[in-house]
Every structure is written in C-alpha cells, then in structure tokens.
Amino acid sequence: MTDDTRDLVILGGGLVGMTLALTAARQGISSHVVDRADPADLLAEGFDGRASAISTASWNLFTNIGLADQLEQHASPIASIAVNDQMKPGAIDFTPQPGEGSLGRMFANQELRRALFSAASEEPLIAWHDKAEVTRRERGPHGVSATLHDGQVLTGSLMVAAEGRGSPTREEAGLVMAKWDYSHRAIIAGLTHEKPHNQVAWEIFYPAGPFALLPMLDLPDGSHRSSLVWTVDEKDAAGTLKLSDRAFLAEVQKRMGDVLGAVTSVGERSSYPLGFHHTAKITDDRLVLIGDAAHGIHPIAGQGLNLGLRDVGALVDVISGGMRLGLEPGDAQLLAKYENWRGLDSFMVALATDGLTRLFGIPGKAASAARRLGMSGVQRTPLLKNWFMDEARGVNGDIPELLQA
Incomplete structure (x- = not known):
C-alpha cells in the first residue's frame, strides 16, 4: 500500500525529529514521521529521568513554533552557572546582568516530549507513524521512499535521518564517521x-x-x-x-x-556510555542527517540537544527559502547550502567540547592548579565571560532566523 507523498520523510520521532516536523509544518512543509517507539511508553511515569538544558536560541525556536505557552509552566530557569575544579578555590560564576535574561531553561525530557507529541497529533501536515519499523529505504533522482514492516510505502522529496547515534539510515548510506569512546x-x-x-x-x-x-x-x-x-x-x-x-x-x-x-x-x-562522533558529510543524495545521527558530543556543556535544534532551524530555513523559489526539498543546491552552513559549525562545537573534556580530565595537582588559574582569569575578564555566556545561550555565530527572538 502506498501512502500520500509528502515533502519530508523523517526517520526518527524523538525530540529533534519531532521538532523538525513541527517547525517544517509551521512553514507549510509536510512530512511523514516514522518512529519505532510507542508514545505511551515514552510518556509513562519513570520512563526517562533525563532532563535537558534548553538554550535561549532553542527557546526562541519553541516560541516561534507555538510551544512556549505550553512548556513555560514546566521550565526551571538557569539564572547562573557555577563552574569549579574539585570544589577548590578559583572558579567561574556566570551570572547575567539584570535585564539580560536567564542562561537557559531546564526541562524534564518527558515534558518536552509531551508538548511535541500533543502538537504533532493535531497538525494535519504531519503523518505520524509510531510503533513502526523501516524495512527498506530508497533514494532516487525523483524522490525517496521508506517501506514499513506492514508493507506501507511512504514517499517524499527528502529523507531525513533523525534516529540518534546508532542511525541505521546513516550506516546504510555509508557516510564516513570519525568516532571515539x-x-x-x-x-x-x-x-x-x-x-x-x-x-x-x-x-x-x-x-x-x-x-x-x-x-x-x-x-x-x-x-x-x-x-x-x-x-x-x-x-x-x-x-x-x-x-x-x-x-x-x-x-x-x-x-x-x-x-x-x-x-x-x-x-x-x-x-549511557559517552563517546564522540561526527560524520565527514551531513548530506547525501536526497538525504540529510540531523541531531545525534550527524554528531554526538560529551554532555559536559549541555549542548547536545541544542546542537540538534540548531540543525532543525537551519534545515527548515534552507528548505522553505528554496521552496519559495520553486525548488523541491531534496534539491541538491539546497542540500549543499545546508552542508556548508551546519557542517563546519557543528564540527567546531564538537571539537571544542572534546577539548574541554580532555582539558578537565588531566589528573594531578599541577593540572588542577593551572585550570583554576585559567578560570580565575576568565572570572576577572568581562568580555570573556560574556562570550561564554552567549555560547551557553546559543546566540553566537550564524543563527537561523527561527532561533532568533
């Protein structure tokens, strides 16, 4: 059986994949979303104790797609970040000036899922296929398709891999990946x-x-x-x-x-185990990788989900702009633009996070003393502190319009 053809075939309906579907829908872009999980299990009490820090830029995205009112009641603002080495003297206190707003918001992942799933279930531009296994993926010159375990065939212009670190779509495409444990x-x-x-x-x-x-x-x-x-x-x-x-x-x-x-x-x-991975390319013929399917980083700076949401904003920006010019979502020119925009930015964030992980992992009193000296220097330098705070907010660099206030 063949379902209706939509603009996107999104494989993976987690936080990043479902945010992409909703963000695209707000721009008039239709999608199939395929996920193997049962939403009832994901929302059950005690399923996932994890929480996510949502940066200012990511919060702007949720605001721009109409989720802020539903989510605000579940948010715990981050008014300050205290950083230190083994509770010893010499630390950094990142506290914005009055009127500058918070450094982000903390949410239980379960509340983020609940808001996303509720909005997606009411959005006619999203065809949500839950509890579904993909048995075949095809990409050709005129479109893409995903065959489900029940024989249903979902077709579209662009395939998006949002399945997380172990993305089978990425592996099947043979995209080269740098990784270490x-x-x-x-x-x-x-x-x-x-x-x-x-x-x-x-x-x-x-x-x-x-x-x-x-x-x-x-x-x-x-x-x-x-x-x-x-x-x-x-x-x-x-x-x-x-x-x-x-x-x-x-x-x-x-x-x-x-x-x-x-x-x-x-x-x-x-x-969960910690590792680093980053694909050499985040696009292929009629294929885009987003979120952890493209890049996995250490949680040391709390930027993993925010990096994926930045992918979402950039991809929808590129596709919607192209469609206004008459191009289809899977057009090679649009994928090249997305690759150039997000490939280097996400790689630099990943490398910086990896470097920070290794720097603070060096044992010994001398290394600790050097780190604390460096942190004391940052503490006394307002320009550096402000730069780090803007990084935490996600407002440095080339920000997609959907992630702007």
Whole structure:
C-alpha cells in the first residue's frame, strides 16, 4: 500500500525529529514521521529521568513554533552557572546582568516530549507513524521512499535521518564517521535536597569527569529538586549503579559538598556510555542527517540537544527559502547550502567540547592548579565571560532566523 507523498520523510520521532516536523509544518512543509517507539511508553511515569538544558536560541525556536505557552509552566530557569575544579578555590560564576535574561531553561525530557507529541497529533501536515519499523529505504533522482514492516510505502522529496547515534539510515548510506569512546559513562538521577538551588546550575570537574547539578522545578510538596549528571569511568559504572540508595547518596554528597545541603532522596538511576562522533558529510543524495545521527558530543556543556535544534532551524530555513523559489526539498543546491552552513559549525562545537573534556580530565595537582588559574582569569575578564555566556545561550555565530527572538 502506498501512502500520500509528502515533502519530508523523517526517520526518527524523538525530540529533534519531532521538532523538525513541527517547525517544517509551521512553514507549510509536510512530512511523514516514522518512529519505532510507542508514545505511551515514552510518556509513562519513570520512563526517562533525563532532563535537558534548553538554550535561549532553542527557546526562541519553541516560541516561534507555538510551544512556549505550553512548556513555560514546566521550565526551571538557569539564572547562573557555577563552574569549579574539585570544589577548590578559583572558579567561574556566570551570572547575567539584570535585564539580560536567564542562561537557559531546564526541562524534564518527558515534558518536552509531551508538548511535541500533543502538537504533532493535531497538525494535519504531519503523518505520524509510531510503533513502526523501516524495512527498506530508497533514494532516487525523483524522490525517496521508506517501506514499513506492514508493507506501507511512504514517499517524499527528502529523507531525513533523525534516529540518534546508532542511525541505521546513516550506516546504510555509508557516510564516513570519525568516532571515539571516552571510556566514561554518564549516570543520571533526580535528587531532592535540603536547600533551594536558587536556579544555579553547578558544573564541578573531577579527573574522572564532570559532576553536574542542574536546577529543576520544586515538587508540589515544596521539596527542592535537581537533576544529577555524574560522569564516571566505565570500569566503575556498574558498581556505582549497584550501590544502595544510602551509599549512592553518600558518594554524591561527598562530591557536591554543602552547596545544596543534605541530599534527602534519589530517583531511579540510568546511564549511557559517552563517546564522540561526527560524520565527514551531513548530506547525501536526497538525504540529510540531523541531531545525534550527524554528531554526538560529551554532555559536559549541555549542548547536545541544542546542537540538534540548531540543525532543525537551519534545515527548515534552507528548505522553505528554496521552496519559495520553486525548488523541491531534496534539491541538491539546497542540500549543499545546508552542508556548508551546519557542517563546519557543528564540527567546531564538537571539537571544542572534546577539548574541554580532555582539558578537565588531566589528573594531578599541577593540572588542577593551572585550570583554576585559567578560570580565575576568565572570572576577572568581562568580555570573556560574556562570550561564554552567549555560547551557553546559543546566540553566537550564524543563527537561523527561527532561533532568533
């Protein structure tokens, strides 16, 4: 059976893929969205304890596609970012001046999904195929198609791979990828704690990796809450995950000191391995890679999802502009423009993140002292501090119009 032909065939309906579908729809661009997951499972309580820092630029995107009102009530603003090395003297305090706004917003991934799924289900320009497996992908001179496990054939002008780090579409296309493993694992958990976080995000660096405390909304009973992202050596990960709640909290408390007072409880723990990957090209004939299918970075700076949302804004900008000139979404000229725009920018962000990861991972007192000296220098240099804050907001560089206020 053949379904209607649409402009885009988006393979992957996660946060980046579904944001692309909605953003495209707001510009009159139709799409098929295919995802193997069951939305009910993704929205079930306790499915995913992960949270995401949404930069100012990414928030502009959500505002421009009409999601801000629905999401705002679930946002915990990031008023300040405190960075230090092993809780020792010599740190950076990134705090905007009054009137400059926050450095971003924290959301539970579940709330982002809920808003995206709700909007997508009401958008006629999106044909959403959930619980679906792709059994065949074809790209030719006149269009693309994806055959589903039930025999349904979805056709369009451009195929978009948004399946994440293990993208089968990218692998099938044979796109060359640089990759390496950090031999580290990120442990994710929700914490409740004694003191309010005052909307401060903490990034505490240890030789094994960063230890981040990200401000979340208080619970309805007034309990203060933060999201923990703790990087550990891969060889220590299994043992850390198996610790009792009491022992786990003791280890957490040791690393965070008294910044949030006593930690009173920990939610369900999850983890994922950390690595770097970046494709040499993010386009092919009638194919575009976005999000983690194109680039995977260390969560040290919280820019992974924001990098994917920047892909979304740029791709829709390029396609909508081309369609106004009479070009189809899969036109080679448009794909070349997207490649030139996003290929270098995403690669530079990925390299900078990798460099930061390696710099703060150098062990020893001398390395720690050098890092703290450098951070003290940044703390005393307003121009540098402002540049770093603009990077955190995602407003440096060539910003797609959809990510502008």
